[in-house]
Structures are given as structure tokens and as C-alpha cells.
Amino acid sequence: MTNKDLLLTLAFFLLFGAGATAQSSPVGIWKTIDDQTGEAKSHVEIYQKDGRYYGKVVRLLQSDPEAICEKCPGDKQGQPVLGMEVLWNLQAYQDYWSYGQIMDPENGKTYKCSLWLEGNDRLKVRGYIGISMLGRTQDWHRVK
Numbered sequence: 001m002t003n004k005d006l007l008l009t010l011a012f013f014l015l016f017g018a019g020a021t022a023q024s025s026p027v028g029i030w031k032t033i034d035d036q037t038g039e040a041k042s043h044v045e046i047y048q049k050d051g052r053y054y055g056k057v058v059r060l061l062q063s064d065p066e067a068i069c070e071k072c073p074g075d076k077q078g079q080p081v082l083g084m085e086v087l088w089n090l091q092a093y094q095d096y097w098s099y100g101q102i103m104d105p106e107n108g109k110t111y112k113c114s115l116w117l118e119g120n121d122r123l124k125v126r127g128y129i130g131i132s133m134l135g136r137t138q139d140w141h142r143v144k
Contacts, residue, residue, distance in 0.1 A: 026053060026090075026097055026115050030123055030140040031061075043143055044086065053097055053115075055087030057105070071108030081105045090115060102127045111135065 026046045034041050043059035060067060060082055067081045090100030096116035103110045111127035118124055121142040128135025
């Protein structure tokens, strides 16, 4: 095998491996689905920073793109929903992500949060108070 063949083979495996890794994590853009109405509401970009996972609203599908978070707590109150961080401090744990929080910009409530993948393109997002049994789960779908 020549050096050129070796480099091409290595490049192929690096690209293939990177694609597989990206699909086995929550990193990416997700279409949020309201668990009560079944309607798509927004796109949230989940990203990793300093070993933890965060999510920010990158597109509103039903609301005015200029919508302001009236009921949000603290420094988020009165801020635009578009670009707002609504998911923060999630940590990898076994085969899911947990120990973080999620905020609903519609009512300003903050909940503990866990995420897990069901396949490559479906993310289960559970917000809860206290223990996980006291909460609700939404299905989010990967935007391609």
C-alpha cells in the first residue's frame, strides 16, 4: 500500500468515525414537539461546552421570531426567545444525559432534565420536578 493509499484509507475511516460519533450524541439541531398538542414548535441546537451539553433556540416555528420571554426568570426575563439558552449543564451518564435543567419559555418554569436517544434521529427529553416520575417527556426529531 502506498502512502497515498494509506492516507486516503485513514481519511475515510476518520470521516466515517466522526459521522458515527455525531449520530450517537445529542449534539445537533432538533425540532421540538409539544407533548400535549403534537405540534412542532421550534428548533433547538444542542452543543457541547466544557464537557457539558447546552441547548439554545435557533428557530421559532409558531411564534413571532421577535418573541420576548415575558415569564422567564432572572436575567432571561424580557430577552428574545430566539437565541435563548433553554437547556443547560447536562452531563453524560451511562447511555443518556442528565443532571441538567430545561426551561419552558412559554411559562418560565425550570425543570430538572434528562435526555436519551431512541435511534439516531429521535431524542426523548424529560423535564421533571424532584424525581423523574414527576414530569413529562417530549419527542424531539433531528433536523437534517
